[in-house]
Amino acid sequence: MRARRWAVAGFAALAAVAAGAAIAHAGELHLLGLQFNPEAGDERYTALVESWHEFYLMAGTAAVTLVGLLFVSLSMHLDVLLHHTRAHLLDLARQTLLAFVYVMLVSLMILVPPSTPRLLASTIGGSTIVVLVFSIAGLVNELRMKERTGLSRSLLRRRIMQILCLCLSLYAAAKLWAGSGMGLFMMIGTICAMLGNGAGSAWDLLVQVGRLKVKDRDILAEK
Numbered sequence: 187m188r189a190r191r192w193a194v195a196g197f198a199a200l201a202a203v204a205a206g207a208a209i210a211h212a213g214e215l216h217l218l219g220l221q222f223n224p225e226a227g228d229e230r231y232t233a234l235v236e237s238w239h240e241f242y243l244m245a246g247t248a249a250v251t252l253v254g255l256l257f258v259s260l261s262m263h264l265d266v267l268l269h270h271t272r273a274h275l276l277d278l279a280r281q282t283l284l285a286f287v288y289v290m291l292v293s294l295m296i297l298v299p300p301s302t303p304r305l306l307a308s309t310i311g312g313s314t315i316v317v318l319v320f321s322i323a324g325l326v327n328e329l330r331m332k333e334r335t336g337l338s339r340s341l342l343r344r345r346i347m348q349i350l351c352l353c354l355s356l357y358a359a360a361k362l363w364a365g366s367g368m369g370l371f372m373m374i375g376t377i378c379a380m381l382g383n384g385a386g387s388a389w390d391l392l393v394q395v396g397r398l399k400v401k402d403r404d405i406l407a408e409k
Contacts, residue, residue, distance in 0.1 A: 224303045224365035234367050235300040245377050246293030252381070253286045256388055263395045275398075278341050278391045281324060285348060285384035288317045289377055292355075296370075303362050307369070311359035318352040321345060344387050351379045 222231040260279055295309045325345050355376040362369035 222303060222365050222367070224307075224363060226302055231303055231367075232300050234370065235296065235306075238296060238370055241374075242293040242296045242377075245381065246290050246297065248381060249286045249289040249293065252385065252388070253283065253290065256283060256286065259388075259392060263399065274341065275391060275394060277324065277327075278387055278394075281321070281341070281345060281348070282384050282387040282391060284317060284320060285380045285387070288313065288352075289380050289384075292373070292377065303365055307359045307362035310362070311356060314352050314355045314359065318349065318356070321349050321352060325349065340390055341387075344383050344390075347379065347383050351376045351383070 222228050222234075256279070291313050292310055295306060295313070300306070325342070328342050328345060354372060358369040358372035358376065360369075361372060
């Protein structure tokens with residue numbers, strides 16, 4: 187069963203890489219010769235950023251909505267999350283919230299009136315580094331665990347996926363810093379993967395919390 191899960195995860199990763207390469211190739215053909223001054227945005231840069239307005243507006247709206255739903259759902263089960271024996275659930279909730287907040291911040295940065303490519307690249311890169319540090323620290327703590335459950339293994343896979351997405355975002359920020367419009371195209375994979383990964387983590391969290399509440403109810407009923 188474990189081998190099958192890793193095979194599925196590997197196939198999904200390969201599919202994501204292939205899709206990202208296809209999107210990047212299409213974007214490269216579309217943006218062939220489109221380079222702008224990285225230190226002072228010109229008309230081409232302004233037009234390119236404005237053309238992504240609807241995409242990042244939708245992504246930011248989805249992230250904000252998911253953050254609100256996550257807060258509402260978790261507030262109804264704080265008694266389960268705050269128990270000292272269930273710190274892994276709180277860690278999963280923190281990781282999920284971090285993914286949604288990151289998408290929201292990146293969307294806000296791109297939706298503000300365009301200034302220069304390097305200013306946008308530095309803000310995206312800076313926020314990505316902060317989130318990446320937290321993600322790597324969580325991964326280190328996860329790897330130090332001696333006993334693993336199904337939830338902890340799922341958390342480990344999702345955390346690794348999140349770190350890979352953040353690394354891709356750093357590369358996209360570097361492309362923007364160099365004055366290449368390909369940076370915005372490369373962010374498609376990061377935004378979509380972060381939203382999907384966060385939604386999956388939220389589902390795992392809610393299912394696990396529901397199971398624990400049912401288990402606690404059954405124990406009380408037996409007493």
